Amino acid sequence: MAVTGAQGVSRRRGTRAAETEARKRRLLDAATALAADGGYDAVQMRDVAARAEVALGTLYRHYSSKDQLLLAALAHQAATLRERLDQRPARGETPAERVADVLRRASRALERQPRVMRAMLTAMSAGDDTTASAKLDINTTLRSIISDAVDGERVDNLDDVVKVLGAVWFAELTFWSGGFSDATSMSDSLARAARLLLP
Amino acid sequence: MAVTGAQGVSRRRGTRAAETEARKRRLLDAATALAADGGYDAVQMRDVAARAEVALGTLYRHYSSKDQLLLAALAHQAATLRERLDQRPARGETPAERVADVLRRASRALERQPRVMRAMLTAMSAGDDTTASAKLDINTTLRSIISDAVDGERVDNLDDVVKVLGAVWFAELTFWSGGFSDATSMSDSLARAARLLLP
DNA sequence: GGCAAACCTGCAACGCGTTCTAGCGCTGGA
DNA sequence: TCCAGCGCTAGAACGCGTTGCAGGTTTGCC
Numbered sequence: 001m002a003v004t005g006a007q008g009v010s011r012r013r014g015t016r017a018a019e020t021e022a023r024k025r026r027l028l029d030a031a032t033a034l035a036a037d038g039g040y041d042a043v044q045m046r047d048v049a050a051r052a053e054v055a056l057g058t059l060y061r062h063y064s065s066k067d068q069l070l071l072a073a074l075a076h077q078a079a080t081l082r083e084r085l086d087q088r089p090a091r092g093e094t095p096a097e098r099v100a101d102v103l104r105r106a107s108r109a110l111e112r113q114p115r116v117m118r119a120m121l122t123a124m125s126a127g128d129d130t131t132a133s134a135k136l137d138i139n140t141t142l143r144s145i146i147s148d149a150v151d152g153e154r155v156d157n158l159d160d161v162v163k164v165l166g167a168v169w170f171a172e173l174t175f176w177s178g179g180f181s182d183a184t185s186m187s188d189s190l191a192r193a194a195r196l197l198l199p
Numbered sequence: 200m201a202v203t204g205a206q207g208v209s210r211r212r213g214t215r216a217a218e219t220e221a222r223k224r225r226l227l228d229a230a231t232a233l234a235a236d237g238g239y240d241a242v243q244m245r246d247v248a249a250r251a252e253v254a255l256g257t258l259y260r261h262y263s264s265k266d267q268l269l270l271a272a273l274a275h276q277a278a279t280l281r282e283r284l285d286q287r288p289a290r291g292e293t294p295a296e297r298v299a300d301v302l303r304r305a306s307r308a309l310e311r312q313p314r315v316m317r318a319m320l321t322a323m324s325a326g327d328d329t330t331a332s333a334k335l336d337i338n339t340t341l342r343s344i345i346s347d348a349v350d351g352e353r354v355d356n357l358d359d360v361v362k363v364l365g366a367v368w369f370a371e372l373t374f375w376s377g378g379f380s381d382a383t384s385m386s387d388s389l390a391r392a393a394r395l396l397l398p
Numbered sequence: 399g400g401c402a403a404a405c406c407t408g409c410a411a412c413g414c415g416t417t418c419t420a421g422c423g424c425t426g427g428a
Numbered sequence: 429t430c431c432a433g434c435g436c437t438a439g440a441a442c443g444c445g446t447t448g449c450a451g452g453t454t455t456g457c458c
Contacts, residue, residue: 016454020405040326045445055407057447066445118326125324125373127239127317132378139374157395164392167370168363174324174373175338179331193363196356197395215424219435244415254437256418265415 024062026052028073035070035119043070043119064130070123071134077120078141081106085145095150096198100191102149103169107187110176114183121177142166150198161197168193223261225251227272234269234318242269242318263329269322270333276319277340280305284344294349295397299390301348302368306386309375313382320376341365349397360396367392 030051034043045066049059063069085105090098110117124135143166147158155161172189175181181189229250233242244265248258262268284304289297309316323334342365346357354360371388374380380388 016405023406041444044443055409057408058406060446061405064446122326125326125377127321127324127376127378129378135377136379157391160391160395163388164363164367164395167388167392168366170373171366171370174369177326178324178334179326179328180335189362189366192356192359193366196359196363215435222436240414243413254439255416256438257436259416260435263416 039115040119067123074120090149099194103190118177234315238314239318266322273319289348298393302389303386317376
């Protein structure tokens with residue numbers, strides 16, 4: 001009687017490794033769905049596991065903490081964003097305009113699912129050492145999005161500029177997620193910063 | 200027998216209101232001391248209360264959550280920093296140099312008690328709505344420190360520049376506290392940002 | 399076929415933030 | 429002078445992240 005649920009269901013579905021992948025996917029989906037409803041607090045590990053039809057221990061086998069779980073989901077979102085932006089490159093004459101355009105589009109995506117992103121950002125800014133590499137990864141993706149938008153033109157100190165813009169982006173996201181600043185003023189700040197730093 | 204501890208001790212110390220203030224102070228001190236030893240995790244509400252010789256309920260009466268407590272401690276530190284900087288104004292010929300100088304000094308202070316500041320930053324970036332005003336407050340103090348350093352000189356878009364520098368500062372602090380970037384590279388990034396943005 | 403290792407499941411248990419209860423003493427106003 | 433109410437204390441209790449345990453099943457290697 002012990003083993004019925006997931007394994008029974010997926011008995012004929014594929015290889016063991018594929019099932020494991022599917023389980024991890026379900027876990028990320030479940031976390032995202034719960035975050036969409038009630039934000040960070042609503043992402044409760046027992047619920048995530050239940051919704052993904054997976055045992056709690058298995059959840060912890062794949063994602064060693066709640067923050068790791070949410071960061072993995074965030075990394076997935078960031079990658080998706082990057083792909084979408086790759087397909088429709090930024091518009092604008094100058095680098096500053098293009099960067100502002102990209103960041104504005106990104107902000108628009110946030111507004112659609114504010115709770116989700118807030119939950120993930122909460123995980124992002126938790127000061128846990130063990131999540132450092134996940135965070136670095138996400139940060140790299142964000143920077144690459146910016147530097148793609150600058151594109152073509154030669155810009156002095158490009159790396160530094162991108163770093164500063166990445167920092168501003170991150171800070172604005174955190175402020176927004178902390179509740180004092182709406183998405184509009186977030187885009188505005190980013191656009192202003194881009195104008196200050198880029199031709 | 201129930202009421203002996205704190206009240207007994209402070210029986211002759213002062214007015215009721217003064218005792219309350221003293222208790223709040225002890226709570227902040229206890230939180231800071233525990234943070235100095237073991238960081239965020241070591242700041243356990245029961246321990247804070249015990250060390251301050253105050254009942255747990257009283258701790259919660261004054262600071263309605265662990266994050267509020269740490270943010271109050273952080274606000275106190277920020278105010279102290281500001282005073283110290285007021286007494287010894289920033290050095291440097293240009294605004295950029297002065298800003299870099301101030302931020303470097305601030306970073307130095309962090310290195311002295313890294314765990315404390317990391318614990319407080321963890322609280323700062325937790326996405327809790329109820330702490331928004333405390334965070335805003337701290338942010339205002341940090342910005343005022345920057346804009347004092349720019350001083351005198353007329354700078355275009357001063358407000359925007361200060362906002363960007365504040366954002367970079369915050370982001371760098373978070374990265375540092377997250378474990379990937381040491382205090383030195385934090386000052387460097389800040390100096391570079393100042394140079395990009397200021398004459 | 400046999401066996402160890404890797405994965406899962408269900409479930410109990412622990413730690414710590416937070417809340418709640420009951421009771422006591424001081425203080426300020428009627 | 430008496431009493432309402434606030435601020436405090438001790439301590440129990442609740443919720444949720446996290447860990448541990450005792451099985452079962454699958455897979456890869458001999």
